[in-house]
Amino acid sequence: MLMQDKIQEARDAIASAEKLLVFTGAGISKESGVPTFREAGGLWEKFKAEDFATLEAFKRRPKEVWEWYRFRRNLARKAEPNPAHYAVAKLETLHDDFMVATQNIDNLHQRAGAKKVLELHGNIMRSYCLKCGHKVDESEHKLEGEVPTCPKGDCGGVMRPDVVWFGEFLDPKVLEQSFKFAAECDCCIVIGTSGVVYPAAQIPVLARRNDACIIEINPEPSALTRIADYFLKGKAGEIMPMLVEENPG
Ligand code: BV8
Ligand code: ZN
Numbered sequence: 037m038l039m040q041d042k043i044q045e046a047r048d049a050i051a052s053a054e055k056l057l058v059f060t061g062a063g064i065s066k067e068s069g070v071p072t073f074r075e076a077g078g079l080w081e082k083f084k085a086e087d088f089a090t091l092e093a094f095k096r097r098p099k100e101v102w103e104w105y106r107f108r109r110n111l112a113r114k115a116e117p118n119p120a121h122y123a124v125a126k127l128e129t130l131h132d133d134f135m136v137a138t139q140n141i142d143n144l145h146q147r148a149g150a151k152k153v154l155e156l157h158g159n160i161m162r163s164y165c166l167k168c169g170h171k172v173d174e175s176e177h178k179l180e181g182e183v184p185t186c187p188k189g190d191c192g193g194v195m196r197p198d199v200v201w202f203g204e205f206l207d208p209k210v211l212e213q214s215f216k217f218a219a220e221c222d223c224c225i226v227i228g229t230s231g232v233v234y235p236a237a238q239i240p241v242l243a244r245r246n247d248a249c250i251i252e253i254n255p256e257p258s259a260l261t262r263i264a265d266y267f268l269k270g271k272a273g274e275i276m277p278m279l280v281e282e283n284p285g
Pocket of ligand 1: 060061062063064066067072073074075078089139140141157199200201202203204205206227228229230231232233234235253254255256257258270271272273
């Protein structure tokens with residue numbers, strides 16, 4: 037089937053979806069200048085996950101881990117949503133029953149105007165206190181110090197980035213909401229993920245089990261391509277706008 041025929045069929049499947057789920061990974065933010073994890077030149081090439089994205093690493097080297105997250109937070113802050121993020125936000129306005137489940141922590145879906153966003157792995161703009169749990173959104177309150185401490189009263193606990201590290205559980209409410217939505221949706225768009233991180237990667241599999249139409253956008257095949265009805269090979273920023281019907285039929 038020709039690419040434009042696949043695009044047309046995928047666009048029709050999206051336009052007619054009753055319950056539409058969008059599952060995203062780092063690839064949707066690549067064209068915004070935010071590096072992915074597992075590609076050549078990706079984040080894990082220079083920084084090993086176990087050295088920076090685990091609680092043990094944080095306890096061992098809090099200063100370096102904070103440096104790394106502040107570096108990534110600045111990248112995310114300076115980045116702009118790209119046409120793929122805006123296309124996803126547009127889909128939300130065209131579908132009452134809609135959800136974005138993102139593995140990304142860069143806040144770009146929200147900055148593009150998406151409201152119904154489940155942050156599976158947290159959000160790099162937020163931090164919380166290891167001692168009392170007090171949460172701080174750093175777009176409102178900047179935390180000072182190489183290893184910031186809790187600003188609440190005289191708590192003085194150590195603050196950490198509000199992201200899910202390897203070996204940590206995802207927020208059970210967020211996970212349950214995304215699994216439930218996936219099990220009931222009739223169309224799931226999978227954008228820019230290698231599909232290797234669990235339990236997040238289970239989400240499109242649950243949609244598939246419910247006979248949802250799976251549409252994947254990625255320049256390369258992923259671990260999820262085997263379950264895709266449509267594999268649209270290419271960049272999210274180029275393909276996603278073609279899939280959003282301006283005025284549904
Ligand atoms: C947990 C936040 C329970 C932090 C992240 C062995 C087997 C199976 C599982 C495991 C295992 N060993 C350990 C595990 C569990 C582990 C896991 O899945 N590991 C994997 C790597 C094997 N999972 C966990 O630890 C999870 N917790 O299991 O808890 C538990 C509890 C206690 C003890 C044991 C178990 C927690 C996982 C969450 C980790 N946190 N991020 C941070 O960001 O610093 S994960 C990290 O990977 C990011 O969130 C990222 O989003 C996520 C997934 O990566 P992708 O988004 O897919 O990005 P990637 O670079 O891989 O791929 C990019 C894709 O984009 C590519 O396909 C590329 O082709 C494509 N692309 C490129 N350009 C474009 C594009 N696409 C479109 N357009 C473009 N222009
Ligand atoms: Zn505290």
